[in-house]
Amino acid sequence: MLRGGKDPYWGKKARSVAEGRSRKGTLYDAKAMEQVREGVKQWEKTVYKEWTDDRPEGGREVQTASGIPVKPLYTPADVADADYSSQGFPGVYPFLRGVYPDMYRGRLWTMRMFSGFGTPEDTNRRLKMLLDHGETGLSIAFDMPTLYGYDCDHERAHGEVGRCGVNVSSLRDMEVIFRGIPLGEVSTSMTINAPATVLTAMYAGVAKKQGVPMSRLRGTVQADMLKEYIAQKEWAYPPEAHLRLVRDLMVFATKEMPLWNYISISGYHIREAGSSAVQELAFTLADGFGYVDLGLEAGLKVEQFAPRLSFFFNSTMDFFEEIAKFRAARRIWATVLREKYGVKDERSLHMRFHTQTSGASLTWQQPLNNVVRTAIEALAAVLGGTQSLHTNSYDEAWALPTEQAAEVALRTQQVIAEETGVPKVIDPLGGSYYVEWLTEQLEEDAYRYFDRIDAAGGLLKAVKTGYLQREIAENSYRLSKRVEEGKDLVVGVNKYAKLEKEPIDTLKIDFRAQRAQAKRLAAVKRERDEAKVRAALAKLEKAFENDDANAMYPMLGAVMRYATLGEVMGVGRKVWGSYKEPMLL
Amino acid sequence: MPRKAAALQKKIRILVAKPGLDGHDRGALVLARAFRDAGMEVIYSGLLPSPEQVAQMAVDEDVDVVALSLLNGAHMTTFPKVKKFLEKKGGERIVVVGGGIIPEEDKPKLRRLGITGLYGPGSSFEEIVEHVRSRVSKERWKD
Numbered sequence: 001m002l003r004g005g006k007d008p009y010w011g012k013k014a015r016s017v018a019e020g021r022s023r024k025g026t027l028y029d030a031k032a033m034e035q036v037r038e039g040v041k042q043w044e045k046t047v048y049k050e051w052t053d054d055r056p057e058g059g060r061e062v063q064t065a066s067g068i069p070v071k072p073l074y075t076p077a078d079v080a081d082a083d084y085s086s087q088g089f090p091g092v093y094p095f096l097r098g099v100y101p102d103m104y105r106g107r108l109w110t111m112r113m114f115s116g117f118g119t120p121e122d123t124n125r126r127l128k129m130l131l132d133h134g135e136t137g138l139s140i141a142f143d144m145p146t147l148y149g150y151d152c153d154h155e156r157a158h159g160e161v162g163r164c165g166v167n168v169s170s171l172r173d174m175e176v177i178f179r180g181i182p183l184g185e186v187s188t189s190m191t192i193n194a195p196a197t198v199l200t201a202m203y204a205g206v207a208k209k210q211g212v213p214m215s216r217l218r219g220t221v222q223a224d225m226l227k228e229y230i231a232q233k234e235w236a237y238p239p240e241a242h243l244r245l246v247r248d249l250m251v252f253a254t255k256e257m258p259l260w261n262y263i264s265i266s267g268y269h270i271r272e273a274g275s276s277a278v279q280e281l282a283f284t285l286a287d288g289f290g291y292v293d294l295g296l297e298a299g300l301k302v303e304q305f306a307p308r309l310s311f312f313f314n315s316t317m318d319f320f321e322e323i324a325k326f327r328a329a330r331r332i333w334a335t336v337l338r339e340k341y342g343v344k345d346e347r348s349l350h351m352r353f354h355t356q357t358s359g360a361s362l363t364w365q366q367p368l369n370n371v372v373r374t375a376i377e378a379l380a381a382v383l384g385g386t387q388s389l390h391t392n393s394y395d396e397a398w399a400l401p402t403e404q405a406a407e408v409a410l411r412t413q414q415v416i417a418e419e420t421g422v423p424k425v426i427d428p429l430g431g432s433y434y435v436e437w438l439t440e441q442l443e444e445d446a447y448r449y450f451d452r453i454d455a456a457g458g459l460l461k462a463v464k465t466g467y468l469q470r471e472i473a474e475n476s477y478r479l480s481k482r483v484e485e486g487k488d489l490v491v492g493v494n495k496y497a498k499l500e501k502e503p504i505d506t507l508k509i510d511f512r513a514q515r516a517q518a519k520r521l522a523a524v525k526r527e528r529d530e531a532k533v534r535a536a537l538a539k540l541e542k543a544f545e546n547d548d549a550n551a552m553y554p555m556l557g558a559v560m561r562y563a564t565l566g567e568v569m570g571v572g573r574k575v576w577g578s579y580k581e582p583m584l585l
Numbered sequence: 586m587p588r589k590a591a592a593l594q595k596k597i598r599i600l601v602a603k604p605g606l607d608g609h610d611r612g613a614l615v616l617a618r619a620f621r622d623a624g625m626e627v628i629y630s631g632l633l634p635s636p637e638q639v640a641q642m643a644v645d646e647d648v649d650v651v652a653l654s655l656l657n658g659a660h661m662t663t664f665p666k667v668k669k670f671l672e673k674k675g676g677e678r679i680v681v682v683g684g685g686i687i688p689e690e691d692k693p694k695l696r697r698l699g700i701t702g703l704y705g706p707g708s709s710f711e712e713i714v715e716h717v718r719s720r721v722s723k724e725r726w727k728d
Binding site for chain 1: 605606607608609610611614615617618619621627629631632633635657658659661662663686688689705706707709710711
């Protein structure tokens with residue numbers, strides 16, 4: 001998948017999923033099925049037709065958000081002959097119904113709320129507060145300069161320090177963020193990509209200073225660079241260079257940090273960038289197979305690293321299509337890993353995923369309506385079998401969330417968990433004619449995309465030519481136009497809109513973080529042993545230049561000597577240069 | 586005034602730009618397509634230009650309008666910087682509009698600097714295109 005290769009597997013798979021639906025199977029008695037088919041025909045011709053002929057206004061254009069046309073009714077005739085073994089049981093291949101045998105009966109999904117803002121001190125206080133409230137899973141958001149690998153005193157960082165998350169310019173900042181937090185006992189998720197190797201090294205560095213061995217560290221870095229080029233667009237170097245660093249991280253962590261989840265393969269951003277559910281599913285899984293290829297190229301076995309890969313999906317408003325997407329994702333991942341990559345170990349076939357409700361679905365008009373949207377999206381994620389969930393706050397189309405809005409978002413998950421009864425039964429929509437049909441339809445469409453990407457020279461090429469990015473931009477424009485033309489309706493925007501604005505309180509962030517961070521960075525630079533920093537950076541540069549080296553070791557050395565984030569990333573900029581994306585207009 | 590009429594009807598050239606450390610390009614790419622379909626000549630800055638580079642691009646490309654998009658909260662420093670560099674580089678007549686996640690209380694300040702529009706997600710293309718057209722014709726009337 002990564003380099004392409006015209007593998008006939010993908011096309012064959014697409015055809016077999018499509019054909020599977022009209023093949024005779026074992027689930028239903030053949031004669032009874034004939035009767036169902038006949039019954040549907042009769043119903044369409046008589047009852048349904050007579051009713052709708054008198055009510056033409058009922059004939060809205062009906063398709064899913066991805067543009068898949070849908071019929072008014074689904075029956076066994078649409079899923080009929082799926083052999084039940086393709087659905088199976090929770091905790092059993094192909095994991096359509098869930099990755100764990102008991103799903104939420106044993107343990108609810110993790111309510112993991114992403115936070116991080118201002119200075120490392122601010123974030124440290126917030127994390128400690130969360131720990132005091134019983135959380136053991138921390139999740140940290142970084143600001144833009146950190147995400148792009150610039151220090152807080154860089155010209156490009158002006159006005160952006162501490163705005164969208166916490167700023168980290170050197171190991172010292174990480175020491176402050178985790179001050180008083182025993183790294184051997186918590187798990188930390190860091191949403192970081194281009195500098196993921198540096199932040200992993202810094203995290204290991206803080207642990208070292210706390211006396212915690214690297215092998216005990218639990219947590220996640222996103223480190224999904226493929227989706228950066230496809231959607232989120234936060235890179236520092238050309239794709240090959242970043243992929244090489246991801247490879248180094250995979251190899252290093254497999255050996256030294258066996259509990260570290262080093263890639264969170266993310267469809268979230270692909271969806272937020274304007275893709276359809278089909279595209280989110282296809283491009284994210286394609287990325288997943290790309291990383292499998294990368295690991296194999298580095299000489300690892302799939303069983304060594306697949307359990308360390310996890311996924312991150314979006315949940316947005318077309319309720320059933322979202323549920324079908326989650327289910328399809330699980331089955332595709334397990335099927336392809338087993339059939340194409342020959343993986344036998346069951347744990348390596350598990351697609352575990354985190355879900356976040358869609359930021360793009362929130363409207364700035366009538367913001368309280370966003371509470372309802374988020375609740376529906378969260379419910380879809382739970383019905384889809386997510387392992388963890390972040391719910392957005394209703395004020396996020398305006399600004400970063402206030403504490404009150406963030407609390408409502410968390411409460412939304414708690415209402416679903418504690419009051420609705422939804423977690424009582426595993427995959428409760430399994431067997432719904434519509435949901436099973438749609439799950440298969442999405443799978444078929446995803447396999448067709450895999451085939452196209454592979455045939456176009458593979459993922460890396462598809463990214464560098466802008467093929468995937470343009471596919472997303474075109475879909476995003478299609479969606480916007482549909483709203484503009486009133487084909488898709490958004491409450492409070494193009495239907496039930498009101499003129500008056502309802503001001504809501506929003507969170508303000510000032511320049512305090514920028515000043516405090518600049519001051520600390522200056523102190524770090526004054527106090528460190530400059531000669532040692534230079535030597536460490538020179539060693540790092542050598543490792544970057546040698547494609548066979550693993551850059552993680554010298555990187556750890558450099559950050560331990562307080563080389564700054566910007567200096568470490570700067571070595572890469574010197575060796576590999578920067579990257580300009582292809583024209584996307 | 587045939588010369589004026591011709592000037593008023595000239596195709597609008599617009600630079601869609603994302604100044605600053607912000608990869609959220611969905612709105613920018615969608616609007617670029619909407620401006621194009623509305624008959625404008627569209628130039629897209631690509632990602633991560635500095636405010637100065639955006640201003641330079643606008644002057645070099647001789648555009649009528651710069652449409653800035655930011656969703657990272659840095660609009661209060663970045664948008665005015667673009668405006669300042671435009672003035673420095675002889676682009677003081679270039680209309681500046683903006684959009685993204687802009688809190689209500691920031692808007693008056695930006696408007697006073699001549700940065701208008703300030704549309705958020707979900708705004709209508711029609712309204713945005715109309716706003717750009719009306720600002721450009723006002724500017725052209727001054728000739």
